[in-house]
Amino acid sequence: MVISVASGKGGTGKTTVAVSLALSIENSQIIDCDVEEPNVHLFLNPEIKQEIEVTSVVPEVDKEKCNLCGYCSKVCAYNALSVIKLDSSGDVILFPHLCHGCEGCILLCPEKAMKPAHRGIGMIKIGSFDSLEFIEGRLNISEVLAPKVIEKAKAYAKKDKITIVDAPPGTSCPAVAAIKDSDFCILVTEPTPFGLHDLELAYEVTQALKIKSGVIINKSGDDWLIEGFCRKNKIPVFLKIPFHRKIAEAYSKGIPLVKAMPEYKEIFQKIYKEIREII
Amino acid sequence: MKQILIISGKGGTGKTFFTGCLATALNNKVLVDCDVDAANLHLLLHPEIKETHDFTGGKIASIDEAKCIQCGACKEVCKFNAINEIFQSFQIETLKHSRSVIPSLPILCHSERQRRISSSVFQVDELSCEGCTICSYVCPEEAITLNDRISGQYFISETRYGTLIHARLGIAQENSGKLVTKLRELAKETAQEKGCEYVVIDGPPGVGCPVMASMTGVDLVVAVTEPTLSGMHDLMRVIELSKHFNIPVKVVINKHDLNTEMSSQIVKAVESSGIEVCGKIPFSEDILASVKAGKPFLEFTKNSLTKEIEELIGKIT
Numbered sequence: 001m002v003i004s005v006a007s008g009k010g011g012t013g014k015t016t017v018a019v020s021l022a023l024s025i026e027n028s029q030i031i032d033c034d035v036e037e038p039n040v041h042l043f044l045n046p047e048i049k050q051e052i053e054v055t056s057v058v059p060e061v062d063k064e065k066c067n068l069c070g071y072c073s074k075v076c077a078y079n080a081l082s083v084i085k086l087d088s089s090g091d092v093i094l095f096p097h098l099c100h101g102c103e104g105c106i107l108l109c110p111e112k113a114m115k116p117a118h119r120g121i122g123m124i125k126i127g128s129f130d131s132l133e134f135i136e137g138r139l140n141i142s143e144v145l146a147p148k149v150i151e152k153a154k155a156y157a158k159k160d161k162i163t164i165v166d167a168p169p170g171t172s173c174p175a176v177a178a179i180k181d182s183d184f185c186i187l188v189t190e191p192t193p194f195g196l197h198d199l200e201l202a203y204e205v206t207q208a209l210k211i212k213s214g215v216i217i218n219k220s221g222d223d224w225l226i227e228g229f230c231r232k233n234k235i236p237v238f239l240k241i242p243f244h245r246k247i248a249e250a251y252s253k254g255i256p257l258v259k260a261m262p263e264y265k266e267i268f269q270k271i272y273k274e275i276r277e278i279i
Numbered sequence: 280m281k282q283i284l285i286i287s288g289k290g291g292t293g294k295t296f297f298t299g300c301l302a303t304a305l306n307n308k309v310l311v312d313c314d315v316d317a318a319n320l321h322l323l324l325h326p327e328i329k330e331t332h333d334f335t336g337g338k339i340a341s342i343d344e345a346k347c348i349q350c351g352a353c354k355e356v357c358k359f360n361a362i363n364e365i366f367q368s369f370q371i372e373t374l375k376h377s378r379s380v381i382p383s384l385p386i387l388c389h390s391e392r393q394r395r396i397s398s399s400v401f402q403v404d405e406l407s408c409e410g411c412t413i414c415s416y417v418c419p420e421e422a423i424t425l426n427d428r429i430s431g432q433y434f435i436s437e438t439r440y441g442t443l444i445h446a447r448l449g450i451a452q453e454n455s456g457k458l459v460t461k462l463r464e465l466a467k468e469t470a471q472e473k474g475c476e477y478v479v480i481d482g483p484p485g486v487g488c489p490v491m492a493s494m495t496g497v498d499l500v501v502a503v504t505e506p507t508l509s510g511m512h513d514l515m516r517v518i519e520l521s522k523h524f525n526i527p528v529k530v531v532i533n534k535h536d537l538n539t540e541m542s543s544q545i546v547k548a549v550e551s552s553g554i555e556v557c558g559k560i561p562f563s564e565d566i567l568a569s570v571k572a573g574k575p576f577l578e579f580t581k582n583s584l585t586k587e588i589e590e591l592i593g594k595i596t
Contacts, residue, residue, distance in 0.1 A: 008317045010484045011291010036485035037289055037516065039509040077412045102358050102411035140520050141474035144488040149320050169484055170316030176406055176451040192571050198317045201444065208450050252538035
């Protein structure tokens with residue numbers, strides 16, 4: 001079973017919820033799919049046992065075979081290839097950051113002058129903390145192919161475990177890549193107009209992906225805004241975490257909620273049970 | 280004209296709150312919300328939309344079922360798993376029935392059945408298609424066309440604080456970097472037309488393509504962070520990115536008194552990489568209340584903290 005934890009926006013408490021849920025249930029693994037800003041490791045300090053580079057395919061030109069016809073640059077939808085021809089000589093220039101790895105140029109080159117090469121775009125780290133399995137995807141600085149790193153991280157998940165996915169913020173391709181294929185999605189929000197606005201967007205994503213969802217309200221207070229939205233859309237509200245200095249301080253030091261306040265462990269176990277009943 | 284970008288690495292640190300402060304404190308500027316995934320600045324500035332435009336970013340493949348011969352070549356070459364083969368199992372059911380009706384034709388039925396099992400429909404998964412167009416090159420029947428993908432809308436609005444350029448990206452759309460670039464171009468043009476002194480940009484979280492698109496060509500990056508382990512971790516990643524682009528950075532620590540020890544650690548780490556921490560803002564219920572009320576903080580209340588923030592803005596501009 002895969003449960004993803006998402007929110008329209010960062011800073012709402014996704015990682016807090018994901019880490020606490022993973023620590024509360026047995027036989028679980030957590031995948032940090034917020035590859036631009038992975039934070040789960042800060043709360044778990046896992047022992048890393050394996051590091052795997054994530055690569056993307058880029059074309060490599062065989063200059064002997066290439067006749068500078070320019071077809072590769074014509075088929076490339078991302079303008080990642082440029083062919084320069086000057087009299088009898090010339091060059092094929094690749095802009096690796098623009099390449100999406102579709103391999104079209106390699107496939108369609110009339111001279112078969114291109115072959116796949118690999119370019120590192122990120123890292124997968126695999127480890128554990130006590131009995132909790134840990135997987136993290138991390139995008140290299142100045143790289144853009146976040147979904148590729150996310151998909152790779154998810155591919156290392158063990159099928160027999162309960163998987164908790166910490167999704168990146170937003171509603172664009174990285175968030176979708178993380179949430180896709182989940183059995184359930186927990187949406188974390190805050191009771192402010194910002195929180196409601198972002199929750200609406202995140203909910204729309206789960207609807208588009210046909211994934212059932214439930215809400216956790218963090219920094220709870222005047223929750224009527226959020227509760228109204230949940231009632232209207234028949235989304236269950238699992239939990240309200242109050243704004244508590246003790247929680248904020250523990251978070252700031254990288255201490256998981258269920259470690260700082262062990263009474264939350266039972267609450268998260270109950271949420272897990274409810275989710276199982278829903279799906 | 281000076282372009283100032285507010286970013287944070289991590290979400291929820293107070294980027295939009297701080298941009299709201301700049302909106303109130305600075306005269307003669309154009310505002311841009313580049314967090315196209317989850318734009319929030321409009322919730323503080325209450326814009327009146329003057330112009331709405333569709334944003335077409337990239338292409339999307341579509342298969343003409345009438346022309347498709349189900350050869351599967353498109354699925355084979357697609358590196359994004361964006362082509363789904365949907366088997367039509369009900370046809371097999373029909374066949375079992377026909378076999379029982381005509382038991383004298385078992386062999387024919389067998390071959391017939393084979394044919395029907397492979398009869399399936401190929402469809403493009405719009406969420407996965409990246410518009411690389413390669414499927415259209417390999418399709419022997421020319422059954423695949425690439426259409427423009429409308430991936431969002433952008434708006435030119437007026438607010439009490441000046442022109443606001445903002446957008447809404449459709450769900451699951453990529454090209455947010457391109458949309459950000461579009462917004463930035465519009466903002467620059469508007470600022471030049473109106474002779475504005477500043478372009479103030481509310482940036483997206485993270486370090487991915489929309490952040491890079493927000494960053495190119497700005498004069499100053501203001502990184503708003505909070506004194507948490509994750510805040511610090513993400514701050515260092517955006518600082519690294521700014522260095523990569525050779526753009527000056529100044530740091531503001533928001534809610535600094537929530538963890539004074541972490542705050543001083545951040546100050547140390549930041550200053551050791553040669554960057555100035557130009558201000559610290561304490562945790563304040565008033566700020567939370569201003570966000571809940573949907574008003575820029577400097578307008579919501581007047582007290583010693585508003586004065587402090589005004590001074591801080593003086594240091595940035």
